[in-house]
Amino acid sequence: MSNSIGTVFRVTSVGESHGKCVGAVVDGCPAGLKLDMDALAKEMARRRPGASSVTTSRGEDDAVEVLSGVHEGHATGAPILMLTWNRDADSSKYDAIRDRPRPGHADYTTRARYRGFNDHRGGGRASGRITAGFVMAGAVAKQVLATIGVEVHAYTRAIGGVEAPEPSGDWVKAAEASMVRCPDPVASEAMIRAVEEAKKQGDSVGGEVACVATRLPAGVGQPVFDTIEGDVAKALFAVPAVKAVEFGAGRRLAAMRGSEANDPYEMRDGRVQVSSNNAGGVLGGLTTGAPMTLRATFKPTPSIAKSQRTVDLAAGTDSEISVEGRHDPCIVPRAVPVVEAMVAIVLADHALRRGTIPQVLGEKK
């Protein structure tokens, strides 16, 4: 059950980096949802490798096949199985890592967990390739949320020490236009340079993705354990390389006063609204009606060409490794749609749990 997430809208992840396929089963999608396959393909394209100089050169078309749960264009209420076939996996480079675990990767921990039976090729289940299945499920979740007007958008807030200013205007479009998905053109350029510099040196860089979900009504969520924040954070930590998650003003709240941190209420446009949003749209695990805002920190891609110290598990000695293969010198740009997917999955689940979105959308003629 550890490969499933959600209660009403429940996503099960399947597949391995170098196995036959990666995909997802979505159980609990509202019957009657008209599935927009173009929108799904577009989300996959945003995550797809090989799109630019800052990403891996692995070539996958990432075409999605829907194998169940959809009939005559609509979700039926049955589990939706979606797969994409792995076509360009190159497993030749991975024999080395069986005994010499790559630092920063899950090679050693997975081997300890499964005593060597795990599929180690390309990192197996711990590979970023798994997130292709997350994006499929997230694309469905986005379409579910769209039925009540909720939108989820993310962007690159930081890469390699370069931080973008708070975005404004039509930043969603600006972010998509940037090779690193940063809406600020100046920061975007600096980020690209940081990635290319690291790549040149056989190294990698980390960064941060910011995400906003808009038009959520107030009162979505479940106390006390299944909070919006807790469930979103749990979903985000399933994305390889995420090491920190914060909501609203996040870590900056540690140094604030209550009088500064509390978001005052006011009547605006005839309804209760907050005049600031340090809470990031969530109080007591429940939505306030303000945009939900969060940030996720991504560590640098662990795969680097530079030589690193490791051990030889077979020999029981110290050793070295230089990670070959095709890797992203920075995972952050491709992680942007993945963060959106995880947030959408959790919000769709909570909106369905709460009854904010019904389990059947309309009636079939």
Added chain:
Amino acid sequence: MSNSIGTVFRVTSVGESHGKCVGAVVDGCPAGLKLDMDALAKEMARRRPGASSVTTSRGEDDAVEVLSGVHEGHATGAPILMLTWNRDADSSKYDAIRDRPRPGHADYTTRARYRGFNDHRGGGRASGRITAGFVMAGAVAKQVLATIGVEVHAYTRAIGGVEAPEPSGDWVKAAEASMVRCPDPVASEAMIRAVEEAKKQGDSVGGEVACVATRLPAGVGQPVFDTIEGDVAKALFAVPAVKAVEFGAGRRLAAMRGSEANDPYEMRDGRVQVSSNNAGGVLGGLTTGAPMTLRATFKPTPSIAKSQRTVDLAAGTDSEISVEGRHDPCIVPRAVPVVEAMVAIVLADHALRRGTIPQVLGEKK
């Protein structure tokens, strides 16, 4: 089910701030665990209000009654129901908040969620008082973890802008000796001043708790969704006022290079170890065998005497509120044992899920 957490070691939270009691049901505690009631009482005392000038004056003895699941001193394998009775609840101050939601609190969101049927007194289920039940369950979890030598300790890393240096030596003892649970005496003094200053001004301050779990074997955890990080984060976001969670080097990883962030492996003392711990002891959602390290950011206590802008929900107009009652000007010191409790609960659950700790401890004569 939103008031339960865990799979094998499953904790259900019960009670309200101003109801008859708060407590927890622990289902899945290993049969045969010799329950140390003194240790449990000690954990409760660490969280207890009224202990110093930096905490609320609400007086509760927080004595715990074990009502089921323990026989002749040992856990039986049946659900353990633990309660403490609320004795010093003063509900007289809470009529005001029914219509005028306190900024930063869950008054407004809970009302939206439950259309006014929630117990609003003292914040009801959204009150920090709920964490008394978390600490009970956490105390049991700690005793479960102790059977394999795992210890969980936390301390105050920051309050009101004052940050403590990385602790060393016997910091666990030093932290407990500090009124604010900060092991560094200089920072500790500065933190106390920051709290008292804020209190004097009718205000409050936030801060940060750091936590370390030691002696976890490698390979505990579950990919891909039930990661150690995801489950710990989810548990921590159930603690009122937590707004950010980070593991290992956390947010600082965003600006690092891979060659710097990756923790090299080496053979040391005859076994595989990491020579740094930026990962915070977790890779791919699984433990590395290094200490698990994390930080949680607490926002300033939302209850402040200072007047704040809010709305009058009955009148539909803007309004003001000054939060009366007895409140902590800073929740961080009392949150230290709560963070430990949440971490212990999740680790006990994962150790049991993984079979690292058996479901029955020994055999009864």
Added chain:
Amino acid sequence: MSNSIGTVFRVTSVGESHGKCVGAVVDGCPAGLKLDMDALAKEMARRRPGASSVTTSRGEDDAVEVLSGVHEGHATGAPILMLTWNRDADSSKYDAIRDRPRPGHADYTTRARYRGFNDHRGGGRASGRITAGFVMAGAVAKQVLATIGVEVHAYTRAIGGVEAPEPSGDWVKAAEASMVRCPDPVASEAMIRAVEEAKKQGDSVGGEVACVATRLPAGVGQPVFDTIEGDVAKALFAVPAVKAVEFGAGRRLAAMRGSEANDPYEMRDGRVQVSSNNAGGVLGGLTTGAPMTLRATFKPTPSIAKSQRTVDLAAGTDSEISVEGRHDPCIVPRAVPVVEAMVAIVLADHALRRGTIPQVLGEKK
């Protein structure tokens, strides 16, 4: 988690036969439900021991204390903790069974499961006393179901080989008037004689409870695993002594033809109805809109005064046991409200899952 059942309306069972209390936590009760404590007490009275010559003489008032989740008479949406204190437990007779397991009881299997750490007194968690907590939760579930007009009623269909005819007229009232809860006066008398005869001989008898749930709308339930039948059956097998569960025509369907077994549809009173009900109101795991009908077989009470062969686990030899203590010579009459409770719990859960009953009932003024 094995002591919890349900998804949205989730019941956790606590307590032991000879511990301090037995009870239940109900998580997910719709906020706003006006809790009728008299109705709850009445359900408890129906299950209470000591009421007649055909039941045990253990005297318990079974008064229920609601310790959380209810405020100003309404459910708040928070977990409802309900307990009754054990007052008349007599543990003096149970030392014998530690080493000599009683045939038909769970003494041996529980000891194997928990290696002796289980609370063996009075059967501990495996005792029928546990069902007091089921009835509390069931009483709440019945009140939830009443908001959409659904009623759940059961009666004794067979005891000790005596079978009652299909009931008609106001059988609910007639069943309650019978000492054995059988609506047919002739069968009722014969059943009482069968119980008294067995009791006289130091023996016990089994029987069968039939149950009907009326006014369920069509389409409640979840395919493919969380069927109404599957979830009801699972709940019923938690009741000690249940060994068979059948729906509608049940076992008799094995010998039928399809043309006889299929329930034809017809338009009646302006809506689709079935003209027979061999399916017991469920097809494909979903309700048809016809009454849900089922039967549960109860084995004879395992506790009998007659000497039985057993083993001495300490000595590793064959032995004998005569079960002392106060026991029901027939559990069936007291099981009637328990069966209702289990069915109500499952139906309330499914009605909430399906959205047939909303999560908040009305709005608080």
Added chain:
Amino acid sequence: MSNSIGTVFRVTSVGESHGKCVGAVVDGCPAGLKLDMDALAKEMARRRPGASSVTTSRGEDDAVEVLSGVHEGHATGAPILMLTWNRDADSSKYDAIRDRPRPGHADYTTRARYRGFNDHRGGGRASGRITAGFVMAGAVAKQVLATIGVEVHAYTRAIGGVEAPEPSGDWVKAAEASMVRCPDPVASEAMIRAVEEAKKQGDSVGGEVACVATRLPAGVGQPVFDTIEGDVAKALFAVPAVKAVEFGAGRRLAAMRGSEANDPYEMRDGRVQVSSNNAGGVLGGLTTGAPMTLRATFKPTPSIAKSQRTVDLAAGTDSEISVEGRHDPCIVPRAVPVVEAMVAIVLADHALRRGTIPQVLGEKK
């Protein structure tokens, strides 16, 4: 989540009768299990349609593709996705049932549940075809159970009113040799005649499957809700047409005395054993160490050529229907491996939950 079952060994069902495929995801299969694909194919063959005159003529090869979770012949601990492609679906006959629900089928209830968006072709998710996925998962479960010697075997005990005597000798082999999977040759012949007679008359017959699981150690299972009986019953009611489930002496216990029903313990072959098995190997929801025995009643196949009364949902009038298409006049023989699969799935889950089977089998060289 309603399409998943199990906790540690968790099976998710996917696919529709006339969609692209049917299959299952198994999450939690122990890493290191050497997957025997021949054994899996053999189980599929036992369930396959078109094998004899008493089954449907739909021709499917039911070849299983394993798309994830297996590497170099062993389970990796990751989710195992198994599919078989639907090749011989004939949807031409199903337009009629959109508005005229077939009596005894789930057409009407599913339409009510999903307001017409369900895939109605061939019964969609409510079709017996879904059980192909159950058998895949069950085949894996059987291999998991085999690691501790547990075997699960079923046979046809009754068809169309013909009942087989209690089997003896090598009944497993005898059952497989029979066209209706009944080990008794005389009963077998009578059953075949009953099926053929019904078929000739455009009708169908029901029956009963008995199942035995051997070599389970004592103490497997979980009180109080996740009992072996409850979980097995729940799994069985997911099989279309099952309407009753009984364990051990089952319904016959209703008329027994306690002195007769209780299974005495005795020391035999140096260990505690029961000298009868009316409990069917389960007491208090836990295994006794005796064989687990159960029976499941199957109603007659609802699809019959005979004209039946139904309604026209579009017109709102009474109507008639004669079910065309290829159907089994008796589902029982093909249900035998399905019952085994469900029992194996539940027992594997419980053995893993209990730690009786470890989560990793051995260590990879």
